[in-house]
Amino acid sequence: MEKLVHFLQENQVQFEILGHEKPIVSAQDGADLFGIKLGQTAPTLILKNDEEYAALIISGDYGRVDFAGLAQKLGLNKLKLAKPQEVEEFTGFTIGCVPLLGHGLPVILDSKLFRYEWIFGGTGVPEATLKIKPSEVERLNRVIARL
Incomplete structure (x- = not known):
């Protein structure tokens, strides 16, 4: 998470890291x-x-x-969720902990996030959450499509 914080500071991003005792396992949590x-x-x-x-x-x-619809929109044959083992092997993070930034992957970004001034997502560690503006998430990722 140190790398993420350094990256955010280096890019002059307004953010907050929110610590919590146990991992968040669902959006509702x-x-x-x-x-x-x-x-x-x-x-x-x-x-x-x-x-x-x-x-x-x-x-x-x-x-x-709709993975089939999303694949079609991106001009791909098929698209599916990566298996937990694949996520960890490819990104170095476990599912539920993949950070909003710094993973190096092309990003498909949900436009509905822009309804809010602040959004809350992964930091790479289970006991911390990143509070950040959606415009910064867009600016600091390689966004290839929007939903």
Whole structure:
């Protein structure tokens, strides 16, 4: 997480790291813990197409993702969630902990996140959450598409 904090400071980002005693296992858990709207939670899901990976940063209230429709929008044959083992092997992070920034993957970003001034997502460690503006998440990632 030190690397993430350094990256944010280096890029002059306004942010806050929120520590908590136990990992957050669902968007609803995060919303309850921080007293925020479900849509402000921003889990980072890792998607796979053949051997290529991408990060999907999605609003906690997005609902069910249409992977076939998303694949079509991106001009891909198919797209699916990476398996937990693949996520850890490829990113170095466990599912539920993948950071919003610094993972090096192309990003598909949910436009619904821009309804909020602040969103809350992963830092790379289970007991910490990043509070950041969605515009900064967009600016500091290589966004290849928006939902």
